Amino acid sequence: MEELARLSEIEQAAAGHGELIWAAQGRGDGSPGPGVRAWRHGEAWAVASPNRQQDRLMVQGDSADAAVLVRPILEEVGPTYRLLGEAALIDGLVRRLPELAPVHEFFWMETTTCCGAATAGVRWLDSREEKEAASLFDRFFPDSYAQPGRAGVRRWAGVVGVVGEEDGGVGAEPLAVAADAWSAAGCGFMGGVITHPSARGRGLGRAVSGYVLDDLVRRHGRAALMVLTGNTPAIATYERLGMTKHRFAAAHLRGR
Template sequence: MTVRISPDPAVRPDGQVGQDGRVREIADLEELVELSGDDLLCRWAAQGLDGRSRGWATDDGAGIAIATPALATKDRIAVHGSLAGAASLLPLVMAEVGDSFRPFGERRLIRGLSDMVELDDARGLRVAGEFGWMDRADPLDDEVSDAHWLHPEDDAAIDELIAAGNPDSYAKPGDSAVERWAGIRDDHDRLIAVAALAWSAPDIGFIAGVTVHPDVRGNGLSERVCRLIAGESLRERGAVGLMVDEPNPAAVRTYRKLGFDYRELAAAELA
């Protein structure tokens, strides 16, 4: 596959790009997973390399970039690898996919890229936000969640709960990226906690829209509703992940109880 990064004159017919031909597009998911060291964040960003997402790597595998539009509502470029490798790759990828895409990845890597990357038009990058990524790839214990799967007729109640407890949620009822909602009701049949399975890849589920009604926070409802989604994702896809805002130590503690590992991430934008 030829990579077209204009106005770089050194596009080569073998799919390599750049003055020294060090960059190539990756069309095979297995190769991308291998180059990333089976990194779950990269697997999620790749979305199965389904035609919407695209991946690139330096020839030595020191840098990887995966561009996916509308991933958790934003056009994103996941970057992975060494600072030198990512820095040589990222400007070419950004020129290819356009200004709407924001690089994100390990916090130290994004900070380093923000300090050293300059695009052809002399613009640079700056850190736009810092957050966390949490994931798990081994089965959950046998504890059963009291959450249940919701149905389209529950959308109005989900909307009402999100408006009350998490109005900035990326996941909303009716969004085509949302596969299913899980929820918990109280003794009066009132919906008091929800979470969505959304923006998932074929090989990793993604949890979004975790919301608990303000009146009942602190009772472990987030863990219980996420347990249902995490368990299904692990059984059917083999892995599960989510993003967590910072600072939000309570959320991190909740997901650690489910056995999720935590990583510091950041996103960058054009300065």
Template sequence: MTIRELRHDAEVRAACGDDDLLVWAAQGLRGGARAWALGGAVVAAGPGASRRDRLGVWGEPADAVELVRYALAELGSSYRPFGELELMRQVTAKLEVLRESGTFSWMSLPALDGPAAGPAVSGVGWLEPQAETEVAALLAAAAPESYAVPGLAGVRRWAGVRVGGELAAVAADAWSAPSVGLLAGVATRAALRGRGLADRVCRWASRELLAGYGRAALMVDDANVAAVTVYERIGYRRRRVLACRVAG
């Protein structure tokens, strides 16, 4: 079998069975993104996707090992392979150059049904560009580790809800692919937590992502139990993921 480069988003989707993690990593093959297939595996490289040069990995471990080796030789050591936990552990075990970097969860919402299709959410909307100063201040105080921040390349727009005129909770449409909208930058003002504001903003924004892209997804730290609970209540399905890096 020969490694073949995939030239169109439709090829990527067909090769990986339309897996949302891999399709997101491919970023529609825009902005320098590339993808390759071999046998039962596919890898997709998205430069700057969620602030990292990411290499999504999917499929049969033996073929994935060869694809990751090839892609890293083509792209360089800045790319971080990531994919489902057990797959990446097998890939890492076969490639001495890789080291495990960390685990987290990839969560996806495939369709406008189930909990996400419940009653309409009121009081939430896309914020005007002039509100980005408020968003930045809220994130700095409530979620300083957020990858998504106003003005960063790939961060398209912010949803928010106000309480007494004050911006209380936000979420972003950031680094979305043509058929996978990514939810990021979720934060709630500390004094207003426990009122279900994050649930409202995320539920509303998730519906918007579904309407605009067909699917919604997000990445979350496994230790953030409160966030995972909110996302699962909305209807997101969880997959454990392992990210790796090139040694040195």
């Protein structure tokens, strides 16, 4: 088992896929992010990335080689880390390592191309508007990892308007928002996409998503996100914006 010290080594291992690059949380000086460690064994790679919301161990490559990597890594970094990787790989690790239990499947989606979606009315929110957006999550998306004020969530884009305007509503507030969250050198990341229920059906979610994704591609060369497999409307929106989906899965140590 070999530990990798430079971001360039992780980027080479990624072989055109964004998940390892994102997990490395690379900085401009060519080093991985704070606390990030990476290893390789044979044709498998793993990147351990600490995070306040969820410590992640992203794995990629051959299932047998990955099994050799994962057990000593978890013993070293601790039991809080959740494994993420392509669904077939995680399934193979769960079968090989009885101490692992599957959690759920999701899609890792990414793009390296600007979509050029219509984004009229979308802009980066100011600090007051970001605080106002927090109520959207309190009421309609409390389980979101990306929320205003959380560590690593850098900026929020949104459409501001009047809720229930057709019924005489008063007071402008964010109607749809999306965040630049936990982006890293070589892979921007979008999270926290939400539209107020009264504003749905107007394409606002697509507009704010396209705005953020295009900005991330221009800044980092790639943009990615995670979405649960059952969220069919969101998946369709992201595919229309040019994103490609890959079925991933998560697993953790039994008893966690």
